[in-house]
Amino acid sequence: MSLVLWVLGFAALGACARVYIFSQREKFINRYVFPVFLTQKLQQQYPQLTHEQTGLVIKGLRQYFLMCCKAEKKLVAMPSQVVDELWHQFILHTRAYQVFCRKGLGRFLHHTPAEAMKGKKDASDSIKRAWRLACKIDGINPKKPERLPLIFALDTMLAIPGGFNYALDCTRSRTGEHCASHIGCGGGCSGSSGCSGDSGCGGD
Numbered sequence: 001m002s003l004v005l006w007v008l009g010f011a012a013l014g015a016c017a018r019v020y021i022f023s024q025r026e027k028f029i030n031r032y033v034f035p036v037f038l039t040q041k042l043q044q045q046y047p048q049l050t051h052e053q054t055g056l057v058i059k060g061l062r063q064y065f066l067m068c069c070k071a072e073k074k075l076v077a078m079p080s081q082v083v084d085e086l087w088h089q090f091i092l093h094t095r096a097y098q099v100f101c102r103k104g105l106g107r108f109l110h111h112t113p114a115e116a117m118k119g120k121k122d123a124s125d126s127i128k129r130a131w132r133l134a135c136k137i138d139g140i141n142p143k144k145p146e147r148l149p150l151i152f153a154l155d156t157m158l159a160i161p162g163g164f165n166y167a168l169d170c171t172r173s174r175t176g177e178h179c180a181s182h183i184g185c186g187g188g189c190s191g192s193s194g195c196s197g198d199s200g201c202g203g204d
Contacts, residue, residue, distance in 0.1 A: 021106070022069065029065050029104045034058055035096055041089045046082065046160070053158055060151045061086050067133040067151075069105055075112065077127040079134070080154045081163040087111065131183040148180060 042054050049057070060083040068076050078084045090097050091111060101108045134149035135142035147153075148166055155163025170179040 025069050025104050025106060026066060029062060029069060032062070032100065032104065034061070034090075035093065037093070038086060038089055042082075042086055045085060046158075049158060056150070056154060056158070057082050057086055060154050061090070063134065063137055063149075063151050065100075065104060065109075066137055067130060068109055070133050070136075071129055073107070074129060075122060075126040076133065077123070077130040079127065079130055079152045079164055079166070080160075082155055082158060082160045083151060128183055131180070145180065152180065 039054055039058065042057060043049065046054075060080055064076070064078065064080075064083055064087070078087065088111070090100075098108065131149070131152070132142045134140075134151050135145060138149040140147065140149055145168060148168060152164075152166045154160070156165045165177045166180045166183075167177040168180050
């Protein structure tokens with residue numbers, strides 16, 4: 001009996017430790033001050049963006065890292081072209097990125113292009129996971145959204161050339177737009193997902 005209690009106590013202690021570790025990682029990501037060079041690189045690549053708009057892209061990148069933290073080691077699609085570009089710039093500064101990943105995620109977050117995945121199901125699962133996590137962070141019902149999560153809305157909001165565009169109302173979606181309701185619905189959905197082309201999907 002005492003052995004059973006010891007095992008249960010040890011398991012409970014482990015669960016508490018795990019919750020604490022993840023809360024600390026999320027706190028680190030939320031408080032992290034991204035290097036100034038990221039904003040500079042973004043403004044060089046997208047000179048049309050205002051200071052306020054570049055701040056939104058930084059916020060989108062922070063949101064993506066929080067999504068990856070919550071997903072642990074599961075793949076999370078990158079739903080925004082402009083955030084993906086910013087992520088690329090961060091990765092190029094290896095030392096800063098490695099430190100961030102170690103403290104914020106507990107591992108190095110690789111950039112996995114959609115075409116490098118095992119199959120369409122992996123890509124589909126990763127964009128649906130991204131949708132659920134982004135909705136949770138922004139306080140949106142993923143099944144009945146009244147608006148798009150920030151990271152799904154950014155490319156359209158900022159008129160990013162070649163961006164990933166999403167529509168809530170699929171009956172009114174324009175050519176090239178991905179159907180957000182298809183991403184958020186249950187099994188049996190059809191339609192385009194946002195994890196396509198060169199969009200990155202984080203995971204190991």
